Amino acid sequence: MAPPAVHIDLAGIGHRFGRHRPPVLASIDLGVGRGEAVALVGRSGCGKSTLLHILAGLLRPSSGHVRISGEAVTKPSARWNMMFQSPSLLPWMSAAENVGLGLRYAGLARATIRARVKELLALVHLDTHGDDNVQTLSGGQQQRVALARSLATRPEVLLLDEPFSALDPFTRATLQTEVRSLARELGLTLVIVTHDVDEALLMADRAIVMAPGPGRIVGEVAVTLAADGRDRQHLDFQALRQEVLARFDAAASLL
Secondary structure: OOOEOOOEEEEEEEEOOOOOOOEEEEEEEEEEEEEEEEEEEEOOOHHHHHHHHHHHOOOOOOOEEEEEEEEOOOOOOOOEEEOOOOOOOOOOOHHHHHHHHHHHHHOOOOHHHHHHHHHHHHOOOOOOOOOOEEEHHOHHHHHHHHHHHOOOOOOOOOEEEOOOOOOOHHHHHHHHHHHHHHHHHHEEEEEEEEEOHHHHHHHHEEEEEEOOEEEEEEEEEEOOOHHHHHOOHHHHHHHHHHHHHHHHHHHOOOO
């Protein structure tokens, strides 16, 4: 099978916060195929979130460039949306109002917004909670609202910055599976930042291993698991986990 066409292209990405500060990223080169799910996995301080912010257009790199579908990324866009660790919902609004907020600012007609919000709430299994104030929802439900809001503009790329890290293990496992399935259904390209090796193997097609000092890619592992292999107890899953951890150990020996 031919590899997917390159959708996201990162070339020579380097970054430092201030001229006299040490670099946090150095010489990052990475291509992500259209419809592919890639996990950036590494310990705290290796620059994963900084790289994701650069990908989202929220931060200009000190060197190098990012292109999505051939377009230079220099600012945020509705074509690439980001989910953060916190849902960041407006607490005085209902679930439906939060989901439709970006569509209101885009100037869509009210009937169009209502129809799309209804569709999105059903997609994330919150179709009976549209009128609920978000403060009455559970943490998992709030992240579903944030997910629906991220999908409202029908983006090509969804960037995930550890959005499930604060959830209980059961809710986190459910959302990991559902987001992966939704991305495939909608044809989204996913880039996931995580320090959780299991999450990377559950959600991604490739795990990109990063190390600090400065942040750089030190290896990648193809996640070639069958559907029944995406289970922590499966022998193939455990073997891949050990392969990723071995990359971490090898990187640590170079520091």
